[in-house]
Amino acid sequence: MSASPFTPTRRESVTAHGELRLIALIRRWLGDASPRSPFGIGDDCAVIPPTKNQQLVTTDPVIHGQHFDDTVPPRAVGAKLLKRNLSDIAAMGGRPVAAVVSLALAPDTRIAWLRGFYLGLADSARRYSVKIVGGDITQGPKGFFGAFLTLHGESTGRRVVTRGGAKRGDRIYVTGVLGGSLRGHHHRFTPRLAEGAWLAGRPEVRAMMDVSDGLAKDLESLTPAGLAPALDAGAIPISAAARRSARQSGRAPLAHALGDGEDYELLVVVRGRRAAPAFERAWQNRFPEVKLTAIGTFAPKNHLPAGALRLADYRGYEHLR
Amino acid sequence: MSASPFTPTRRESVTAHGELRLIALIRRWLGDASPRSPFGIGDDCAVIPPTKNQQLVTTDPVIHGQHFDDTVPPRAVGAKLLKRNLSDIAAMGGRPVAAVVSLALAPDTRIAWLRGFYLGLADSARRYSVKIVGGDITQGPKGFFGAFLTLHGESTGRRVVTRGGAKRGDRIYVTGVLGGSLRGHHHRFTPRLAEGAWLAGRPEVRAMMDVSDGLAKDLESLTPAGLAPALDAGAIPISAAARRSARQSGRAPLAHALGDGEDYELLVVVRGRRAAPAFERAWQNRFPEVKLTAIGTFAPKNHLPAGALRLADYRGYEHLR
Numbered sequence: 214m215s216a217s218p219f220t221p222t223r224r225e226s227v228t229a230h231g232e233l234r235l236i237a238l239i240r241r242w243l244g245d246a247s248p249r250s251p252f253g254i255g256d257d258c259a260v261i262p263p264t265k266n267q268q269l270v271t272t273d274p275v276i277h278g279q280h281f282d283d284t285v286p287p288r289a290v291g292a293k294l295l296k297r298n299l300s301d302i303a304a305m306g307g308r309p310v311a312a313v314v315s316l317a318l319a320p321d322t323r324i325a326w327l328r329g330f331y332l333g334l335a336d337s338a339r340r341y342s343v344k345i346v347g348g349d350i351t352q353g354p355k356g357f358f359g360a361f362l363t364l365h366g367e368s369t370g371r372r373v374v375t376r377g378g379a380k381r382g383d384r385i386y387v388t389g390v391l392g393g394s395l396r397g398h399h400h401r402f403t404p405r406l407a408e409g410a411w412l413a414g415r416p417e418v419r420a421m422m423d424v425s426d427g428l429a430k431d432l433e434s435l436t437p438a439g440l441a442p443a444l445d446a447g448a449i450p451i452s453a454a455a456r457r458s459a460r461q462s463g464r465a466p467l468a469h470a471l472g473d474g475e476d477y478e479l480l481v482v483v484r485g486r487r488a489a490p491a492f493e494r495a496w497q498n499r500f501p502e503v504k505l506t507a508i509g510t511f512a513p514k515n516h517l518p519a520g521a522l523r524l525a526d527y528r529g530y531e532h533l534r
Numbered sequence: 535m536s537a538s539p540f541t542p543t544r545r546e547s548v549t550a551h552g553e554l555r556l557i558a559l560i561r562r563w564l565g566d567a568s569p570r571s572p573f574g575i576g577d578d579c580a581v582i583p584p585t586k587n588q589q590l591v592t593t594d595p596v597i598h599g600q601h602f603d604d605t606v607p608p609r610a611v612g613a614k615l616l617k618r619n620l621s622d623i624a625a626m627g628g629r630p631v632a633a634v635v636s637l638a639l640a641p642d643t644r645i646a647w648l649r650g651f652y653l654g655l656a657d658s659a660r661r662y663s664v665k666i667v668g669g670d671i672t673q674g675p676k677g678f679f680g681a682f683l684t685l686h687g688e689s690t691g692r693r694v695v696t697r698g699g700a701k702r703g704d705r706i707y708v709t710g711v712l713g714g715s716l717r718g719h720h721h722r723f724t725p726r727l728a729e730g731a732w733l734a735g736r737p738e739v740r741a742m743m744d745v746s747d748g749l750a751k752d753l754e755s756l757t758p759a760g761l762a763p764a765l766d767a768g769a770i771p772i773s774a775a776a777r778r779s780a781r782q783s784g785r786a787p788l789a790h791a792l793g794d795g796e797d798y799e800l801l802v803v804v805r806g807r808r809a810a811p812a813f814e815r816a817w818q819n820r821f822p823e824v825k826l827t828a829i830g831t832f833a834p835k836n837h838l839p840a841g842a843l844r845l846a847d848y849r850g851y852e853h854l855r
Contacts, residue, residue: 255697258590258591258622259592260589261590263587265584268589272670276672313684315682357678363684373572377572
């Protein structure tokens with residue numbers, strides 16, 4: 214099934230409209246997901262009311278050929294653009310507020326595709342209480358479609374949880390299951406906003422991030438100098454999609470779980486060993502349907518347990534290589 | 535003089551580095567223009583402290599072939615990226631705070647060019663007290679370079695000035711001179727931040743915007759239903775560059791002043807006629823070196839004075855056409 218953003222037929226393309234008509238169309242597609250100016254599209258800047266909370270800003274794009282291809286329906290592309298960024302807000306325990314979207318698009322971009330993209334974006338924006346408050350449209354080269362979203366959020370409680378703060382002996386947890394995201398999860402996931410906010414309210418949570426480049430690579434960002442993650446290979450929650458991928462690739466299911474990336478699950482560092490039972494019970498009560506798995510601990514770099522996973526063997530995708 | 539962002543030599547290109555090394559380089563190039571994580575690059579989101587002021591968000595990119603070409607030095611491209619957005623904050627009377635930058639770049643992007651780009655961005659960020667707090671890098675197609683900046687700011691006083699609010703009889707002013715921006719002004723301008731903040735503090739100022747697509751097109755956004763701008767052709771402040779452009783193009787200097795765009799001057803609507811003398815004196819005292827010109831008034835659409843400029847004859851560039 215093909216859902217190409219581009220069309221060879223001029224009257225089906227964005228150039229059949231001018232910029233002003235295109236902006237009017239976008240405002241219609243966004244509907245009530247985009248507030249009225251100056252709180253939305255239409256002035257030099259969008260206005261966001263003052264806040265007493267810490268503010269959060271993150272930016273991630275979707276680019277044709279990089280983050281999606283012609284097999285992904287346009288609505289799913291629009292939704293993915295917002296959800297990728299929501300996952301970053303979730304990873305600090307925040308609540309999303311407002312987004313701006315800058316498009317660079319080829320003159321041969323299909324209007325019907327763009328409509329699907331914005332309907333998907335608007336739908337997700339409503340679901341997660343985000344307002345689309347502004348943006349920009351610029352012509353790009355033939356065959357190019359890139360949408361660059363910046364999401365603005367704020368803390369839900371007193372603190373935001375950063376990547377820094379893990380200590381020796383801390384436990385490492387991960388939500389959900391990992392791997393095989395190219396089989397659909399990369400555009401069908403649910404950002405862990407409720408879970409992230411709840412975790413930020415738990416004092417035993419010391420650090421957090423989302424898994425976007427694969428656990429093997431991302432976990433490095435949580436690892437303080439002098440320590441290393443001591444992971445139990447048998448504990449890694451491997452998705453069914455990772456197992457299916459493994460049957461085709463001939464690689465181990467574990468390799469897919471650790472290296473595929475685009476999992477959009479949360480990696481959570483929890484203080485010491487004594488806090489674990491109460492923490493796990495509290496999670497069970499609050500999120501009975503979301504798996505939370507203890508996958509290892511942080512140990513001194515030169516005293517890793519004998520059976521610990523060698524993460525370097527499973528490094529995920531490095532961009533620009 | 536050529537300053538192409540691209541190189542045929544692999545070891546001079548971004549692919550000679552990986553993503554992680556490239557991010558390390560970018561942090562070095564930005565230097566103290568980029569605060570430490572979590573207030574800058576390095577976590578899932580950047581953290582911005584709470585504020586009691588209204589917040590402002592705007593987004594504008596620079597794309598090779600659209601907003602700059604190989605004649606523009608990379609430092610000027612980086613500076614232009616920030617200044618385009620600063621001009622939008624100025625147009626609402628705000629103060630800039632923090633920016634994120636999302637790059638889509640071809641594998642053949644030249645490292646030395648990218649360094650110049652970031653040094654120019656960092657230099658402007660320091661000059662205008664903006665922190666570069668985050669971003670993203672994604673691979674784009676061969677020959678593509680686009681940098682998408684989202685700027686976050688806040689009001690300087692009690693109010694932000696929007697585009698809405700002009701009334702019959704209000705005067706229209708413009709700062710500086712207009713036209714011929716392709717002769718260098720499009721990357722050498724100074725965003726009118728001090729002027730915008732001062733204007734937002736003047737109660738007689740009813741509406742404001744910056745001139746980016748050309749006065750003939752932009753003025754429509756300030757014009758309320760039922761009214762039309764009655765401009766005095768002889769009053770339009772035409773730049774020397776517009777006159778030089780006219781000698782080459784064979785078009786009237788006025789056509790360049792009204793249609794070229796990328797002026798990054800402020801269009802200001804001031805209440806009635808009686809407020810004008812005091813307003814103009816106050817401006818003179820505060821900004822003796824910045825020209826402020828009364829160019830016309832808002833009149834009822836069907837009672838335009840006989841000699842009023844027909845703006846429709848001078849509409850500027852429409853994107854995507």
